[in-house]
Amino acid sequence: MNAIAKPAVSAYQLLIRYSNLLQPLILLLLRLWLMDVFFRSGLTKIDDWDITLALFSDEYHVPLLPPAVAAAMATCGELGLSVLLALGLGGRFAAAGLFILNAVAVISYPALNEATRQFHYFWGAQLLTLLAFGSGALSLDAWLKRWLSARCEACGKVN
Template sequence: MIASILSRIPHWLIAFIGRFSIAAVFWKSGQTKVQGLAIDLIDGKVELGIPRFADSTLDLFREEYRLPLIPPELAALMATAAEHVFPVLLLLGLATRLSALALLGMTIVIQIFVYPGAYPLHGLWATVLLYLMARGGGALSIDRLLAHRSLL
């Protein structure tokens, strides 16, 4: 009986909570890497301006993150851009599967090269991202709207 009730939890709700939650994780991380642009709708903090690397960003990639084969300047740019673009797409439910795949790739890199001891946290991220890759953004997504329009 309980299993029957719980199986009625709609995909759209799980997908929406998953999209919002994982987007917040990466967005907040990206926000620590920039100055001049601060948007936190939950806290109500909005500072619009031209984004630039925070003073500590390049040092972070040179000293702590140190990815192999990628210069720290390029790694910082790629990570910061990914942490701002893909969360917005996920939140909107636009290119959900592709965005989730990109963030899963980033999660794998972080797990292997940066924080290998953080596997419980990265496992949670991977689970949400894999769910979104497999099932899509749900009914409350632009992806769904576009899919329905293409059937007309």
């Protein structure tokens, strides 16, 4: 390796090492950011249910579902799945559910302007990131995995 390449490779390896150390924190921040977006949306829906039902009847055209059912499912999904996502409990399941909810929102509301549509694409990309990488080490999923692993090892030692 020549004199120029060696420092570049060392710097790259250092960057990778620190990036790997930051990954759990970055995934936690991403989960909290998305929880805030979707949870607030769910709170807005329950704040005035009559307006929510009117919007799902007149504005949002969710395919295959009656407006009241679509409104209830969207609200429960935004509130419940966003909390699961923030806790990192069933993180991939929560990310997949919110991704589907986000996609249905884009499909069912043709009046979205381009800027608003870009927000939905951005959220979708973030949810796909969590779907691909999971909740990370700072999550209940990771804690449960460690706890179950320790329990299984303890059970193996007893038998």
